[in-house]
Amino acid sequence: MSRVGLFLLQMLVGVVAIGIWHVGSSVPIGGVYFLPKFFFSTPADVAVRVWTLFAEGTAKIATCEEAIDLTRLLSISAPCFGKTVWQHLLITLTEGLLAFVIGAVAGVVIGFWLARHPLLSAVFDPYIKMLNALPRVVLAPIFLLWLGLGIWSKVALGFTLVFFIVFFNVYQGVKEVSPTILANARMLGLNERQLFRHVYWPSALSWMFSSLHTSVGFAIIGAVVGEYLGSAAGLGYMIQQAEGTFDTTGVFAGMVILAVFVLIIDWGVTLAEKRLLVWRPPSAAGQG
Amino acid sequence: MHERSAEGDATARYAGLAIRFHGVGIDFPVAGGRSYPAVSSTDLSVGAHEFVSVVGPTGCGKSTLLNVAAGLLASSTGRTFVFGSPLASLNRHAGYLFQQDAVMPWKTARDNVAIGLEVVGVPRREALERAQGWLKRVGLSAFHDRYPHQLSGGQRKRVGLAQVLIRDPKILLMDEPFGPLDAQTRQIMGNLLLDLWAGDRKAVLFVTHDLEEAIALSDRVVIMSAGPQARIIGDHAIDLGRPRDASEVRLAPRFHELHKTIWGQLRGEVLKAYGGEVA
Numbered sequence: 001m002s003r004v005g006l007f008l009l010q011m012l013v014g015v016v017a018i019g020i021w022h023v024g025s026s027v028p029i030g031g032v033y034f035l036p037k038f039f040f041s042t043p044a045d046v047a048v049r050v051w052t053l054f055a056e057g058t059a060k061i062a063t064c065e066e067a068i069d070l071t072r073l074l075s076i077s078a079p080c081f082g083k084t085v086w087q088h089l090l091i092t093l094t095e096g097l098l099a100f101v102i103g104a105v106a107g108v109v110i111g112f113w114l115a116r117h118p119l120l121s122a123v124f125d126p127y128i129k130m131l132n133a134l135p136r137v138v139l140a141p142i143f144l145l146w147l148g149l150g151i152w153s154k155v156a157l158g159f160t161l162v163f164f165i166v167f168f169n170v171y172q173g174v175k176e177v178s179p180t181i182l183a184n185a186r187m188l189g190l191n192e193r194q195l196f197r198h199v200y201w202p203s204a205l206s207w208m209f210s211s212l213h214t215s216v217g218f219a220i221i222g223a224v225v226g227e228y229l230g231s232a233a234g235l236g237y238m239i240q241q242a243e244g245t246f247d248t249t250g251v252f253a254g255m256v257i258l259a260v261f262v263l264i265i266d267w268g269v270t271l272a273e274k275r276l277l278v279w280r281p282p283s284a285a286g287q288g
Numbered sequence: 289m290h291e292r293s294a295e296g297d298a299t300a301r302y303a304g305l306a307i308r309f310h311g312v313g314i315d316f317p318v319a320g321g322r323s324y325p326a327v328s329s330t331d332l333s334v335g336a337h338e339f340v341s342v343v344g345p346t347g348c349g350k351s352t353l354l355n356v357a358a359g360l361l362a363s364s365t366g367r368t369f370v371f372g373s374p375l376a377s378l379n380r381h382a383g384y385l386f387q388q389d390a391v392m393p394w395k396t397a398r399d400n401v402a403i404g405l406e407v408v409g410v411p412r413r414e415a416l417e418r419a420q421g422w423l424k425r426v427g428l429s430a431f432h433d434r435y436p437h438q439l440s441g442g443q444r445k446r447v448g449l450a451q452v453l454i455r456d457p458k459i460l461l462m463d464e465p466f467g468p469l470d471a472q473t474r475q476i477m478g479n480l481l482l483d484l485w486a487g488d489r490k491a492v493l494f495v496t497h498d499l500e501e502a503i504a505l506s507d508r509v510v511i512m513s514a515g516p517q518a519r520i521i522g523d524h525a526i527d528l529g530r531p532r533d534a535s536e537v538r539l540a541p542r543f544h545e546l547h548k549t550i551w552g553q554l555r556g557e558v559l560k561a562y563g564g565e566v567a
Contacts, residue, residue, distance in 0.1 A: 182388035183360055186378060188404040188451065198403060202394040279394045281437035 018043045021275025023207050041249040051251040057084030074151065076233045083233065089261060091234040095151050095223035095266075099158025100216055104208070106159070107166025112204060115174035132164045136222070140229045149231055165215045167206055173207030174200050212269050217247070220262055306381075306459045306491030307334040307357050311366035314352050328517040329366060332510060335403045336371075336458070337489040341502035343554060344471040344512030345561035350495040351387070351463050353512075357493060358384050358461050370459070383457035385465040389444055391436050397423060397447045398432040405454040426480065436541050442473040444546030446480070453484060460485075460492045466501070474498075478505055478534035486531055499554060503546055504534045511554050514561040 001009075024035030025042040037045075041102075061068065061153035072078040074091055081087050114121040140157055147153040177199055185199050227236025235258050242250025302308040309332040315323040327349040334340045342350045354367055355361035359379040368375040370382075391400045402419035407414060423429050426446040436444050445465060452460065478501060481493040485492065496502050502509045503526055511522035526546060528537055537543055 062311040165439075178390075180386050180388045180390045181392060183358075184384065184386055184448075185392070185403075186360075187358060187382065187384040188455065189380075189407050190403075191407070194407050198392065198395075198407075202392070206394065279396075279437070 027219060037248075038246075041252050045249045046252045046256060049249050050256055053085040053253060053257070057086050060084050061086065074233075085238070085257070088233055088235050088238050089257070091151060092220070092223050092227065092258075092261070094234070095154040095218075095226070095234065096158060096219040098151070098155045099222050100162050100219035102155065103159040103162025103219065104166045104215065107163045108170050108204070108208065111167045111170030112200070115171045115204075116200075121171075128164075128167075131160075132168075132284075136160050137225060137229075138201065140226055143226070144230045154223045154226030154231065154234070157226040158219045161218035161222045162215045165211050169207040169211045170204045173204035177203045180207050193282060206277060206280065209273055212273055213266060216265060220265065224258065236265060294538075297441075299369070299372045299374075299483065301372075302333075303370040304336060304371070305333045306338070306371060307332075307493060308369040308372075309353070309356070309366065310369065312356060312363045312368060313365040314349065314361070315354065315364040325517045326515055328519050330520055332520060334491050334493050336491050339489075339492040339494065339505060339507045340510060341494045341496060341506040341508070342510045342512060343496060343499050343502045343550075344518065345514045345554075345558045345562060346497060348512045348515045348518040348557070350497075350512055354461050354463050354493060354495050357459075358382055360384075379459070379461075381457055382459040382461050383452035383455060385445075385448055385452050385460070385462045387464045387467050389436065389441075389448075391444060391447050391451060393436045396433050396435055397428060397439065399442075400436070400447055401450045401454055404451060408455075411447050413549070418454060419450070420511075422454045423447075425484065426450045428487075442469050442477065445469065445477060449477075449481070449484070460494075460552045462492065463493045464496050467496070474501065475478065475535040481505065481532055482532060492534060499551060500538060503528075503543060503550070504532065504537050505559075509550055511550065511557070514557045521557070522550065524550050561563075 003155070021035060021040065022043050025033060025037050025040050026044075027033075059085060061080050066079050068081055069078060069091070073081060074094065076082045076087070078087070114124065136157060139160060140153070143153040143156040147156055183198060185195055190198060223234065224236040224239075227234035228240045229236075231237045235254060239251055239254035239258075242248075242254060302310075309330050312327065312330045313325070314327040315325050318324045330353065330360065332340075332342075332353075339444045344350050344354065352361065356363045357370075357375075357379060359375055359382075366388055367432065370379055385468075389502065391397075392403070395403065396418045398416060401422050402412070402415040405415035405418060408416075408468060420429065420432055423432050426445050426449055428443060428450070431439060436447070439447065448465070466477045469477065492506075494502070494505060499509075506526050509522075509524045509526060510520055511524075512518050528542060528546075
């Protein structure tokens with residue numbers, strides 16, 4: 001299948017889905033709308049709303065009298081930038097990024113540590129399984145209580161999701177280093193420190209990177225769910241506000257913005273993965 | 289006192305030998321607290337410039353013996369001497385070519401070859417230059433920036449060979465290194481090995497189940513019996529001239545005589561190994 005052909009087919013699926021939505025919500029069949037506007041909005045309304053959100057946000061920033069204060073970009077009372085769609089995006093992105101970076105670093109460090117110390121790992125094993133089995137949503141109110149309505153309660157929620165994915169992958173990566181490669185490296189004169197750098201580390205990183213799509217996705221989910229449950233800004237907040245007033249168009253517009261946003265991030269992850277896992281055989285690295 | 293003098297004696301006697309197995313036996317623990325006697329009391333010497341092959345049926349403990357010589361595995365009984373010194377940890381004089389792929393998949397061919405120099409403090413630039421030289425000697429100079437998965441099985445073996453030889457070990461341990469390759473590639477690799485070996489004639493302990501390959505390459509062929517409690521049951525000098533061509537030598541009449549004699553001895557063991565499996 002050529003790239004152009006594939007792209008056309010991908011577009012076709014989208015066009016058909018939107019077509020069905022449009023017909024269902026705007027054309028009465030036998031006097032009945034089978035996708036009533038109140039519950040489903042219409043694609044045109046949603047497109048207009050997305051456009052309006054960005055146009056208004058951009059206009060507000062462009063026509064601003066004051067200079068934008070870069071240190072207050074995340075503050076909802078920031079003049080001009082506050083409460084625009086751009087700020088909501090920036091806040092969700094910041095939360096997701098912080099959750100990913102902190103969660104990944106903690107996961108790598110603790111994953112390595114436990115994998116290299118079997119006794120510690122055996123002692124902590126039931127607790128790690130217990131924490132991982134916990135549905136993270138129930139933690140959100142606790143984090144709100146501890147860390148407030150700002151970004152950190154969302155970062156904490158994303159952290160609990162990212163940490164376990166990275167942790168389990170790094171742990172596995174260190175445990176599953178091929179014994180032959182390890183024996184060979186030792187015969188080539190590598191000491192413990194050099195084994196870490198040349199064998200364990202690349203192996204663990206490759207496992208971590210192979211879960212990059214999942215962990216980045218979960219970082220964003222953590223941010224959005226956290227915002228949804230209690231916040232004053234962000235994409236989750238935008239959607240929650242629209243829901244509160246039965247503004248279906250607003251909800252769908254928020255979802256569309258979120259989806260495109262995640263798609264762009266995922267594309268960035270694919271690029272990063274291609275560079276970082278260049279040594280992987282294609283079958284193991286997925287289609288990315 | 290007696291112990292100590294006996295050890296000094298051994299050190300002096302074995303100083304000229306690259307490897308000396310002295311009553312080496314290896315037991316593996318199995319389920320139920322029992323142990324499986326893989327190799328029983330084995331004596332074997334490899335001279336400092338000798339190419340010795342160990343041939344035996346599958347599962348006879350040839351590779352186990354190699355791991356003892358490498359210091360990767362401690363023997364249950366007996367001792368191993370390397371140039372006269374008892375082996376206590378990893379064998380620093382030895383380079384080991386494994387049966388399975390052992391090159392690091394996350395490093396390019398050149399980085400894989402250079403690693404042995406880098407870890408002993410050779411500056412990266414120089415290490416890479418020398419690695420490139422070794423890649424050339426194994427016929428891979430154009431493939432220096434390929435990753436292992438982009439190379440064929442034979443090419444990966446060449447990278448492994450260069451990776452081991454760049455450290456200039458005095459002893460080469462080889463565990464069916466060409467086992468996974470096809471027949472033609474095996475012969476090409478055999479000749480490459482002989483060419484490289486002819487330079488400084490390192491001590492080689494070469495494990496294989498392929499008798500023809502063993503005769504074509506070696507100075508001596510040692511036969512191991514079928515396990516458990518495998519032991520050495522034959523030791524044949526190969527008096528074919530050198531330099532040899534690993535594929536052409538197979539046509540020489542003397543090769544056939546040697547093959548016939550050694551196979552006569554090996555055959556029974558191979559059948560025993562299979563018989564054991566059937567029963």
